[in-house]
Structure formats: C-alpha cells, structure tokens
Amino acid sequence: MSTGNGTPPSLPAATAQGTTIKPTDLRGILKYVPRFQGQIFVLALDGAIVADENLSNLLVDIAVLRSLGIKVVLIHGIGQQLVELAALRNVAISDAYGTGVTDAATLDLAIRASSRVSHVILEGLTQNSLKCAITNSIRALPIGIIKGVDQQFTGRVERIDKEFISELIDRSVVPVVPPLAFGPDGKSLRINSDALAAELAEALHATKIIYLTPHGGLEIDGEIRREISVDALRAIIKDKPDQIAETSRSKAMHAVKAIETGTPRVHIVDGRIFDGLINEIFSSEGVGSLVYGNDYQQIRKARRSDVRFIYSLTRNAVRREELIHRTQQAIEKNIDQFFVYEIDENIIACVTLYFYPDMPELAEVGSLYVLPFYHHRGIGKKMVEYACLMAKERGTKRVIALSTQSFGFFTAVCGFEETTKEALPEARLKLYDDSGRNAKVLVKQLT
Numbered sequence: 001m002s003t004g005n006g007t008p009p010s011l012p013a014a015t016a017q018g019t020t021i022k023p024t025d026l027r028g029i030l031k032y033v034p035r036f037q038g039q040i041f042v043l044a045l046d047g048a049i050v051a052d053e054n055l056s057n058l059l060v061d062i063a064v065l066r067s068l069g070i071k072v073v074l075i076h077g078i079g080q081q082l083v084e085l086a087a088l089r090n091v092a093i094s095d096a097y098g099t100g101v102t103d104a105a106t107l108d109l110a111i112r113a114s115s116r117v118s119h120v121i122l123e124g125l126t127q128n129s130l131k132c133a134i135t136n137s138i139r140a141l142p143i144g145i146i147k148g149v150d151q152q153f154t155g156r157v158e159r160i161d162k163e164f165i166s167e168l169i170d171r172s173v174v175p176v177v178p179p180l181a182f183g184p185d186g187k188s189l190r191i192n193s194d195a196l197a198a199e200l201a202e203a204l205h206a207t208k209i210i211y212l213t214p215h216g217g218l219e220i221d222g223e224i225r226r227e228i229s230v231d232a233l234r235a236i237i238k239d240k241p242d243q244i245a246e247t248s249r250s251k252a253m254h255a256v257k258a259i260e261t262g263t264p265r266v267h268i269v270d271g272r273i274f275d276g277l278i279n280e281i282f283s284s285e286g287v288g289s290l291v292y293g294n295d296y297q298q299i300r301k302a303r304r305s306d307v308r309f310i311y312s313l314t315r316n317a318v319r320r321e322e323l324i325h326r327t328q329q330a331i332e333k334n335i336d337q338f339f340v341y342e343i344d345e346n347i348i349a350c351v352t353l354y355f356y357p358d359m360p361e362l363a364e365v366g367s368l369y370v371l372p373f374y375h376h377r378g379i380g381k382k383m384v385e386y387a388c389l390m391a392k393e394r395g396t397k398r399v400i401a402l403s404t405q406s407f408g409f410f411t412a413v414c415g416f417e418e419t420t421k422e423a424l425p426e427a428r429l430k431l432y433d434d435s436g437r438n439a440k441v442l443v444k445q446l447t
C-alpha cells in the first residue's frame with residue numbers, strides 16, 4: 001500500500017482494514033518514534049470532521065499515536081452540528097463558530113450540540129480501547145462589549161487547569177475538550193475551538209497543533225500552501241488578508257498566535273482523507289499545510305526598558321545561587337550583553353554574551369535563565385545556541401560558560417566540555433578566584 005509520496009504507508013490503514021503491517025512500513029514510522037515520544041499533540045477537529053465518515057479512521061490513527069507514546073489532547077468544534085440543530089428546531093442562531101455574539105438560545109443549542117459531538121468522540125475512542133475524559137478545566141470570561149455590541153455568552157479563555165489535564169494525560173487518558181468553558185459564576189460560555197486549541201497548546205507546552213478541517217489545507221491565493229513560515233503568514237494576514245481563503249482565515253490567525261506563544265508547529269490537515277493524519281505526522285512531505293516558527297524569532301537584544309524585567313526574572317535564580325547577583329544598575333550598564341526571549345511580549349528567558357576585548361577568539365555565555373513554567377521546551381538550548389551563533393558571527397573561535405548547578409545542561413544539552421580555570425583570560429581568572437563560587441568552567445569550540 002503506497003501513500004503516493006514515497007513515504008511509509010500508515011499503521012492505521014493496515015489496522016482498519018485488518019491487513020498485516022509490513023516490516024518496511026514499521027521501519028519508516030519507527031524513525032519518528034524517539035522524536036515524538038512523550039510530546040503533547042493538540043488535535044483540533046472541526047465539527048464537520050466529527051460528522052465525516054472518516055472519523056472512525058481518524059480515531060484509530062489517534063490510538064496509534066497513543067500506542068507510540070505520543071500524548072494527545074482532543075478538541076472539537078460544533079459549527080456544523082449547531083447549524084443543523086438550529087435548522088431542525090427552527091431556531092435562529094446568532095453565531096455558529098464562537099466568534100460572534102452568542103445569545104441565550106444559541107448557547108442552549110451549542111450545549112446540546114456539544115454534548116452530542118463529545119459523545120460521538122467518546123464512543124469512537126472507547127471502540128479503540130482508549131480511556132478519555134471531559135473536564136471542567138477551561139475557565140473563561142465573557143468577551144464583553146465589542147464595538148458597542150454585547151457578545152453575551154461568547155467567552156475567551158481566562159485560565160486552564162493544566163495540572164488537571166496533564167494528570168489525565170500522564171495516566172493515559174485522552175482529554176476531550178469541547179468548545180465551551182465555565183465563567184466566573186460557573187455558567188457556560190461559548191469558545192471558538194481554533195482559539196481554544198492555541199490556548200491549550202501554550203498551557204500544556206504542546207509541540208504541535210493539528211487542525212483537522214474539511215478543506216485541503218491552508219489556502220492562500222487560490223492554492224493550498226504546503227509549508228509557510230510564521231513570518232510570511234503574519235505578513236499576509238496583515239497586508240493581504242483577502243488572499244487567504246475564508247475557510248482558512250481562522251486557522252491562519254490562530255496558527256500565528258500559537259507559534260508566537262511557543263508552540264513550534266501548526267498543521268492544517270484535511271480530516272476527510274483516509275490516512276491523512278498519520279501521513280502528515282510520519283512523512284517528511286506531509287499531506288496538509290505546515291506553519292512553522294523561525295527558531296530564533298523570539299530572541300532579541302535586550303533594551304534599557306527591559307532592565308527591570310530581567311532583574312525580577314533572575315532574582316529567584318540568584319537566591320538559589322544558580323546565578324550571581326547583579327544589581328539593576330549593573331544590568332543596565334551591561335545591557336548590550338543581554339539577549340531576551342519573549343512570548344506574548346513577556347520576557348521569559350535571558351542570556352548574556354560577553355566578548356573579551358583582549359582575547360577576540362573567546363566569548364563568554366552567562367546569566368542564562370529560563371522561567372520555570374517554560375522549562376523543558378528547548379528554550380535554554382536555543383538561547384545558548386543563539387549566543388554561540390552571535391559569537392561565531394563576530395569571528396570568535398571558542399565560547400566559555402561558568403556554572404555551579406547547570407553544568408550538566410551545558411555538557412549534555414549544549415555540547416560544552418569541562419575544562420580548567422586556566423582556560424579563562426587573566427582578568428577573568430582573578431574575578432573567578434575572588435568570587436569563591438568555584439564554578440565549573442565549560443568550553444565549546446565553534447566550528
């Protein structure tokens with residue numbers, strides 16, 4: 001069975017049709033397993049996909065992802081079901097997608113449609129022997145009045161009980177998240193499922209969002225774009241929004257938002273295609289559209305206005321002696337050495353890069369700090385890589401780092417090697433001895 005693009009045929013196709021998986025197929029898929037194992041994928045199914053005959057195959061695909069150690073959170077929309085239910089009951093709805101006004105009658109139908117859709121998903125997951133749960137972990141606030149119009153029961157995510165969801169995932173339960181949340185009074189609010197997927201991915205540190213839609217992918221200028229960088233997509237949204245097909249607009253906007261808030265990749269895949277999900281994940285070409293972030297786009301040189309934030313960001317690490325104390329004045333004086341990592345205009349990490357005036361072949365990386373909420377997402381590594389890149393661009397041959405508690409990070413993750421303090425320039429060696437911190441000295445050759 002061929003996928004037509006030279007990539008391994010998928011496991012679920014074989015499973016669904018009761019055929020045997022060829023060892024060659026497995027080999028193709030297995031190379032991706034270590035890469036994705038333990039990662040969280042947020043799968044967002046449009047209501048139309050839940051209604052599509054391919055749903056049962058999709059749920060088998062999800063079972064395959066789980067069996068390969070990929071953690072899955074499932075969000076669903078209800079647009080199509082809401083429109084159908086409204087027609088059936090002869091009720092005029094104020095909005096079908098959770099983006100406009102949700103009046104009381106629409107909310108009532110949305111709750112009914114959502115219960116039905118969630119239940120269909122629960123049935124399908126049960127048929128694939130997967131445990132699943134619907135929770136009250138999404139808290140929202142009413143959007144309020146926009147341009148003079150009260151949006152009534154339309155909400156925006158205020159808080160996600162990520163511990164609750166993570167606990168479920170860790171117990172091999174698939175959380176099923178409907179596009180409804182609970183307001184401050186515990187009552188329901190309608191949420192747009194594309195926006196919810198982006199919020200959940202951020203809160204859970206997901207590595208991917210996969211939007212499953214009833215369209216071929218991200219349609220720009222009449223064509224499905226197979227790959228686009230977030231910068232290019234952001235520019236199109238800003239300057240030529242009409243180029244983006246109406247059916248792709250919400251996904252495009254939320255893909256940009258998700259990547260800007262730290263989710264590295266967003267896929268938009270036709271959920272009606274048999275094998276589509278698995279091929280998108282386990283093939284180098286994919287079948288849908290991929291929006292990807294520039295690896296270093298969130299890193300920038302620090303500015304004077306950042307001093308206060310850098311100071312409070314690193315204060316805890318200073319208390320734990322992970323970093324040396326620097327006053328706000330000292331940070332300000334050396335602000336040219338700082339680089340910061342921003343998410344949603346908040347500084348969540350910093351690093352310094354210092355060039356020795358009398359030793360041009362050597363630079364020092366220091367003051368590396370990542371806010372604990374953002375640990376284990378590759379940000380620390382990215383900051384060090386970026387600093388090394390900057391050092392290399394200036395013609396530096398080696399980078400050193402001094403660390404008391406995170407030397408394992410520098411050696412195991414960033415490719416540094418331990419060396420002796422004699423590798424330090426004379427003036428730096430004196431400072432090192434005077435500090436009494438006895439930090440390990442680490443070095444990396446820039447090839």
Ligand SMILES: CC(C)(COP(=O)(O)OP(=O)(O)OC[C@H]1O[C@@H](n2cnc3c(N)ncnc32)[C@H](O)[C@@H]1OP(=O)(O)O)[C@@H](O)C(=O)NCCC(=O)NCCS
Pocket residue numbers: 317322323366367368369370371374375376377378379380381382401402403404405406407408409412413
């Ligand atoms: C060290 C630090 C920058 C790592 O940031 P991060 O964004 O979580 O790092 P990454 O996501 O790129 O890498 C995480 C990996 O680093 C490794 N790691 C982190 N700290 C480590 C340590 N002290 N020893 C060995 N390995 C370590 C882990 O293997 C981890 O892998 P995992 O995600 O599979 O658990 C962060 O923990 C931090 O800010 N610590 C406090 C300040 C500090 O010690 N700074 C260094 C002083 S120069």
